[in-house]
Amino acid sequence: MPLIEINDFSFKYYGAETLALKKIDLTIEAGEYVVITGPSGCGKTTLCRTINALVPQFHRGYIAGNVVIDGKNTREHTVAELSSIAGLVFQQPENQLVTLNVEKEIAFGPENLGVEPAEIRRRVEELIELFDLEHLRDKHPHEMSGGEQQRVAMAATLALKPKILVADEPTSNLDPKSAEIILDFISSLNKRDMTVILVEHRLDLVSKDAGRVVLMDKGSIVADGHPRKILSQDICQDIGVGVPKATLVYKRLKEHGIDLNSVPLTGDELAGLVKEVSSL
Amino acid sequence: MIMMENVSFAYDGLYTALQGVSLQIDDGEIIAIMGTNGAGKTTLVKHLNGLLRPNSGRVIVDGVDAQHYSVAELAREIGLVMQNPDHQLFLDSVEKEVVFGLKQLGFAEDEIKERTDRTLSSLGIKDLSERSPFTLSGGERKRVALASVLATEPRVLALDEPTIGQDARQKEKLADMLLELNKKGRTVIVVTHDIEFVIEHFSRTIAMASGSIIADGPTSAVLSNDEVIRLCSLTTPQLTQAARSLHTLFPDVHERLTLLSELEDEIVRILGGV
Numbered sequence: 364m365p366l367i368e369i370n371d372f373s374f375k376y377y378g379a380e381t382l383a384l385k386k387i388d389l390t391i392e393a394g395e396y397v398v399i400t401g402p403s404g405c406g407k408t409t410l411c412r413t414i415n416a417l418v419p420q421f422h423r424g425y426i427a428g429n430v431v432i433d434g435k436n437t438r439e440h441t442v443a444e445l446s447s448i449a450g451l452v453f454q455q456p457e458n459q460l461v462t463l464n465v466e467k468e469i470a471f472g473p474e475n476l477g478v479e480p481a482e483i484r485r486r487v488e489e490l491i492e493l494f495d496l497e498h499l500r501d502k503h504p505h506e507m508s509g510g511e512q513q514r515v516a517m518a519a520t521l522a523l524k525p526k527i528l529v530a531d532e533p534t535s536n537l538d539p540k541s542a543e544i545i546l547d548f549i550s551s552l553n554k555r556d557m558t559v560i561l562v563e564h565r566l567d568l569v570s571k572d573a574g575r576v577v578l579m580d581k582g583s584i585v586a587d588g589h590p591r592k593i594l595s596q597d598i599c600q601d602i603g604v605g606v607p608k609a610t611l612v613y614k615r616l617k618e619h620g621i622d623l624n625s626v627p628l629t630g631d632e633l634a635g636l637v638k639e640v641s642s643l
Numbered sequence: 644m645i646m647m648e649n650v651s652f653a654y655d656g657l658y659t660a661l662q663g664v665s666l667q668i669d670d671g672e673i674i675a676i677m678g679t680n681g682a683g684k685t686t687l688v689k690h691l692n693g694l695l696r697p698n699s700g701r702v703i704v705d706g707v708d709a710q711h712y713s714v715a716e717l718a719r720e721i722g723l724v725m726q727n728p729d730h731q732l733f734l735d736s737v738e739k740e741v742v743f744g745l746k747q748l749g750f751a752e753d754e755i756k757e758r759t760d761r762t763l764s765s766l767g768i769k770d771l772s773e774r775s776p777f778t779l780s781g782g783e784r785k786r787v788a789l790a791s792v793l794a795t796e797p798r799v800l801a802l803d804e805p806t807i808g809q810d811a812r813q814k815e816k817l818a819d820m821l822l823e824l825n826k827k828g829r830t831v832i833v834v835t836h837d838i839e840f841v842i843e844h845f846s847r848t849i850a851m852a853s854g855s856i857i858a859d860g861p862t863s864a865v866l867s868n869d870e871v872i873r874l875c876s877l878t879t880p881q882l883t884q885a886a887r888s889l890h891t892l893f894p895d896v897h898e899r900l901t902l903l904s905e906l907e908d909e910i911v912r913i914l915g916g917v
Binding site: 376378379401402403404407408454455457458506508509510511532535536537538539540541542543564567600603604605606607608609611612615616619621629630631633634635637638640641 | 654658678679680681726727729778779780781782783786804807808809810811812813814836838839875876877878879880881882883884885886887888889892893903906907910911913914
């Protein structure tokens with residue numbers, strides 16, 4: 364059974380005039396790394412919210428179809444029940460941080476689920492180490508930069524030991540180096556069997572790690588497949604998605620009658636492919 | 644003209660965010676401020692409109708020390724869009740958010756309507772006019788916050804991370820608007836981590852680290868410096884990466900900041916396309 368099964372799911376926020384999600388069919392197996400992208404306002408965040416039941420349990424509205432996460436239909440299970448299956452990290456970390464220091468923040472989730480104190484202590488220390496938060500241990504989240512806050516939010520989310528990490532533009536407030544660190548970390552979590560769903564506009568940073576890109580537009584899924592396949596299609600530019608510059612060069616070269624052997628996703632890949640063709 | 648003279652600032656008097664910052668911004672410039680998280684970029688722009696006041700040093704606006712002006716007075720000249728739109732939006736419709744600022748500044752009814760319509764259209768949110776900002780996506784809310792300030796066309800426009808949450812098309816629209824305002828003589832200052840956005844659109848870049856300015860000059864010079872890239876926690880853009888890698892095999896490919904069309908031309912030359 365797939366870990367995430369979304370069947371013919373539509374959703375309209377209470378009071379809204381248009382559907383935020385239209386007839387979504389999406390199946391994700393355990394261990395996948397899926398990047399969800401699409402123009403601003405296309406329904407990416409709403410789709411994320413369906414995975415831990417925030418839609419429809421917290422954000423109410425019209426629903427049709429079903430979302431089944433790890434065997435649990437989100438119509439019938441609470442956000443609390445799903446919190447140890449799917450952990451969400453949001454765009455604005457400060458909307459997510461609730462306590463007065465880093466230790467309490469990380470411990471907050473597991474405490475609420477009644478995890479043993481010794482186990483909580485162990486998780487807190489492990490995550491402080493993992494996210495390099497030692498120097499912030501006693502700091503109030505509001506004394507931290509956006510990047511530091513996001514690391515704390517990620518640590519707090521992982522403290523619940525979820526099977527699925529859903530990250531909604533987790534790096535948009537970070538400088539590129541800190542973003543790279545977080546994304547490398549997400550990628551390494553995926554290699555250790557964490558199922559990852561990442562919403563991201565900056566495909567140059569993430570497409571090399573992801574196994575799959577889901578492209579959304581106006582509440583629907585309009586393309587779904589391997590990054591090299593999806594990002595080289597014209598539909599990306601048609602709907603306003605920013606493909607990696609190296610991939611754009613590949614497409615421009617085609618117009619000049621130059622066919623590189625594969626679709627590059629990074630600058631080094633592009634250079635490598637040009638070298639290959641030039642030495643033929 | 645805005646000058647900062649040796650400005651230092653510490654939050655709660657303890658946490659030093661700016662250390663002896665001096666700079667000069669002439670009327671009509673378009674400037675990017677880049678730097679690592681916590682480098683002091685946001686603190687710096689909050690000094691421009693008096694939201695923060697220096698602990699030591701001076702901010703001088705058109706020859707007058709800014710301490711003689713209230714935030715309200717400075718806001719007429721210097722519009723600031725904050726990083727988090729939720730700190731700025733408070734009304735129940737997109738249109739009202741934009742109209743509010745214009746009303747405060749005393750514009751006439753028809754002028755308010757014209758500016759509101761034009762700004763909302765340029766940013767692609769005209770069809771959201773009646774919606775509550777709080778029902779919008781993160782990227783859309785960001786554009787509403789931008790619209791509310793852009794519509795007032797202040798003499799100096801300071802935007803803190805305006806490209807966050809924006810897709811490629813929205814970024815282009817935003818760039819077009821900023822360049823348009825700049826052409827009308829407005830000064831544009833943008834805080835951003837988006838190196839490709841900066842390379843494509845900004846002539847001057849100020850790089851910050853640990854509360855100080857570490858480089859200030861033409862964008863191509865500042866961002867070609869590997870030490871600046873490292874200290875600002877930036878990553879080398881894909882095209883520059885590709886150019887450097889190609890340079891090792893084809894020495895006449897320049898290993899510097901590169902625009903897409905330049906790299907395209909180089910590769911076509913190497914591979915002999917049509």
